[in-house]
Amino acid sequence: MNTESATTVERKLFCSICEACCGLIATVADDKILQLRPDPEHPSSRGFACSKGIGFSYVLSDPDRVLEPLQRQPDGSFKPVSWDTALDDIAQRLRGIIDRHGGEAVGGYIGNPVGWNYAAQTTLMGMFAALGSKHFYTSGSVDVNNYFVVGQLLYGNNMINPIPDIHRTDFLVVLGANPVVSHGSMVTIGNIREAMLDITARGGRVVVIDPRRTETAELFEYLPIRPDSDAWLIAAMLKVIFDEDRVDHAAVVRQAHGLDSLRELVAGVTLERAQSETGIDAAQIAQLARDFAAAPSAAFYGRCGFSLGQFSTLTKYLSDALNIVTGNLDRPGGVVFGHAMIDGEKMLADGNLSGYDRWRTRVDGVPEVLGSSPIACLPREVTTPGRGQLHALFICSGNMVTSSPSPDEMESALRQLDLMVSLDPYVTETSRLAHYILPPTLWLERDVMPSFSMGYTAVPYAQWIPATVKPAGQARDDWWIVDQICRRIAVVPSPLKSMRLLGKLGWRPSPATLMDIALRLGPEGDLFGLRPRGLSRKKLFANPGGIKLMDQPPTGVLARRLHHADKRVHLAQPIMGPEMQRLIARSTIDPEYPLRIISLRELRSHNSWLHNIPKLMAGGRVQRLRIHPDDAAPLAIENGDEVEIASRHGAIRVTAWLSDEVMRGTVALPQGWGHRGGWKRAVAARGANYNVLASSRPSEFDRLSGQPRLNGIAVRISRARSDAGADAVA
């Protein structure tokens, strides 16, 4: 480029915004990133990247970015203070809270970006483990804890998640996922759109099932399905497979037990009822089941769409069961096990961290998942007095006012905290409520590994990169910030008792050192020299473009991967019985609120944190409600009208956009809009907080995971009166 100078260098890295983890090349001059572009040599992404990653370097120098510790003043404004002032004051307040209420009154929340921040994750988890607190919350409890529950129940470990073998499959069914826009979740496949198109190009088949004719659905066979009826569809497919004896008995006998229990679970399901619940013709459901069972290889894959309903754990369980009974688990083209450079499953098991329902939340009695509590339960944990009441909260990359249900309730609870500290690059609708906002480094400014997704990649590879540029301003690594606070209250932040003891004795290695040890002793490690070709941090830092470990995930590895002592998949899950009964008993008819709303993702958005990047907000982007013309006509709603969306829990105003991409009776609205705080462009983009429509009441949750119901909420739409602007929150 024209701006090249003598000091210009190129550095390889990977994008740490989403699970695709695309390889990038940065052009760097004088410690500034001039350009990010895709790395054609990356083992997984092979030259793919998207506008979010390419545009992210703007955030580093965003004038709205928080670059020094901020202390909230009585009038709500923020004053910059020194690190020592902030850390000392936080520690002093924290000591007071612990003296009065115990360590169990201190909690934490980690948002989605922490999935690319192993150091922050382990240090925060460690802090609460050391304090003996159960108040550890994650954004995973919005849309992915159902996976972790099913991983524990079926395979014996939260993190076990067989991925669709898209590169080899003959038949892919996609339910409630839009990989063309999301670029894949709970599976990492470089250029997933092309990989899916390759399936049909080689004579295979792809069926996309979604209430909305998504960007993915437009490329393949498409079946519309009513929101939050996914469990009905899969249960009915299983019923057909049992009734017509299309079970792959040889595979099931080899791999699992509890088949009879599964058969019994779906015995009460009828195709007629499934048709009326899903809106899919009974004959089509039966044929889909037959085709799926008959395909030489097949993979059933669902994601956010099927994780945001009231039965998300049952749905995920049924979906895995379908793959298993058709013989598709652990075989090429079916669903397979990834291969990570560090065995995260083993680490969790060794640390006794993996688990489900070992305890329940104090107020709502919801089961823990992976040692964490659901974020939807947090407000009542703050407002309900008694032992274990939450008084202090540390938030890392979290924006719960936007991402959890019932934002008003969340905001009011956060305001009651004796101490709230946000580690956040922006003054957001959430962090603006904090007593302190502390500036963290961003992914281009610290070392990164794909710690969350590395076990779910279709091309197993290893990557761990050093910081690309120096931190801006006074930004510091999240783990360092948490550790500094812990040092001031004499706590060693480690999830492992042994490490806490060693820490007290004076050995307190950094998360990077510990991760290097785990890597070197892990399945691909150099064993400190015993395996000279093996991996270490040093070796990976010297190969920042990543190192391919295998061409494709291994198969025939089930027994080695299962954590159950009997090395079988446990299909019999008694807790699914009551869920199935609850599903059968549920009526979704609500004449007062006749429409169902679903959330959707857009190409230039990612959760709630990228709306301040000018390049991603071009074209006057606004949040628009997709409504079918046939639903809009009787309401006299036209394109561009301001409409009110009301549920039983709240109401918002947005702009309507008539489109037959949504099925009749369903409306769709992007999540993560309606910002407040100091990120000016995001605030100026207006829009409304989708989650106002959602309830934080446990009766509305998916009971097994504690995930709120965000899809399929009953709503009614009306033209907004012209005296009020859009996006006012009722």
Added chain:
Amino acid sequence: MPYVIASPCIADYSCVEVCPVNCISPGPEEPGFGRAEQMYIDPTRCIDCAACVEVCPVNAIFDRNRLPERWQRYAQINAEYFQQRGKPGHA
């Protein structure tokens, strides 16, 4: 020969901003931009200036004669976008 935008395109639209004849669509002001997974060059209006090639962050733009074999079909895909729209590219 006109330039062609191929599969690597990520709809970054830097090309739209530099095109001197506004022959690349859909730009941020056009309908369909929000959903566009890639940009297209109108072969009837492209003046072969290569300004877009320079700014593309993902090397997705090629002279039609030098289009890599695996992306040959993109010449037609670009042309069809404008034919199907029923009107020539506009700013």
